[in-house]
Amino acid sequence: MTMRTDVTHFNCAIADGVARISLNRPDRKNPLTFDSYAELRDWFRDLHYAEDVKAVVFLPNGGNFCSGGDVHDIIGPLTKMTMKELLAFTRMTGDLVKAMMNCGKPVISAVEGVCAGAGAIIAMASDLRIAAPDAKVVFLFNRVGLAGCDMGACAILPRIIGQGRAAELLYFGRSLSAEEGHAWGFFNRVVPSGDLEATAGDMAARLVAGPNFANMMTKTMLNQEWSMSIEQAIEAEAQAQAICMQTEDFKRAYNAFVAKERPVFEGD
Numbered sequence: 001m002t003m004r005t006d007v008t009h010f011n012c013a014i015a016d017g018v019a020r021i022s023l024n025r026p027d028r029k030n031p032l033t034f035d036s037y038a039e040l041r042d043w044f045r046d047l048h049y050a051e052d053v054k055a056v057v058f059l060p061n062g063g064n065f066c067s068g069g070d071v072h073d074i075i076g077p078l079t080k081m082t083m084k085e086l087l088a089f090t091r092m093t094g095d096l097v098k099a100m101m102n103c104g105k106p107v108i109s110a111v112e113g114v115c116a117g118a119g120a121i122i123a124m125a126s127d128l129r130i131a132a133p134d135a136k137v138v139f140l141f142n143r144v145g146l147a148g149c150d151m152g153a154c155a156i157l158p159r160i161i162g163q164g165r166a167a168e169l170l171y172f173g174r175s176l177s178a179e180e181g182h183a184w185g186f187f188n189r190v191v192p193s194g195d196l197e198a199t200a201g202d203m204a205a206r207l208v209a210g211p212n213f214a215n216m217m218t219k220t221m222l223n224q225e226w227s228m229s230i231e232q233a234i235e236a237e238a239q240a241q242a243i244c245m246q247t248e249d250f251k252r253a254y255n256a257f258v259a260k261e262r263p264v265f266e267g268d
Helices: 034-047 071-078 083-101 118-125 140-144 153-161 163-172 178-184 193-209 212-227 230-244 248-258
Strands: 010-015 018-023 055-058 107-111 114-116 128-131 136-138 175-177
Touching: 010 034, 018 034, 018 193, 034 071, 034 083, 055 193, 083 118, 107 118, 107 193, 114 118, 118 136, 118 153, 128 178, 128 193, 140 163, 153 163, 175 178, 193 212, 212 230, 212 248
Parallel strands: 018 055, 055 107, 107 128, 114 136
Antiparallel strands: 010 018, 136 175
């Protein structure tokens, strides 16, 4: 199937195997609403089956990445919901993270300006993260009277930056700068603001030009091996690699090496 771009609550463009998406409320620093949560979740679920998209770049819009849940459209209504309604909402938000992790395509977040709350979670759930110098990541749940364990933060964030550093951010809800985020391993790279989108695009193009089936397998194993023992992980990787050794891309790489050429991967 081909991926749809006729979305309502975020921007989406697909070209050369790369989907570029961004939230579309720059006047409010791109907050999420009930509708945008659900549409993003459904889009990433469908992405698993798309053949025309090999990588995703989640971009800022208007100088900011995402300010989290909209105070008026989400936070206010949540204070009036029943427990059953609240659980349906928190499960839906968690489903967005699960959909991103299970989409089978590498996701790059290019963070500029405000990246708060659920916006910080979207960046966290991505495979790679790059930042402009003014990026400010804030897991602000504690600051609004909530626990830091939101949308998988207590499981995923410590694996990226370490338990103590994650605890500091989740307990205090303080801002993580681009420089500190890079030093801590949250960001893979910090680049000038004017180079942010181009750098993310170059990274995505490199992924698209790579062995896409193998990239899918790498993403799958990175996620699944969190809950495995070392012995289980080694066996799972043996099976995954044996599958990849049956692909045409593996043969193309070998033939190119023999011919002293650069391999051209086709994703099969």
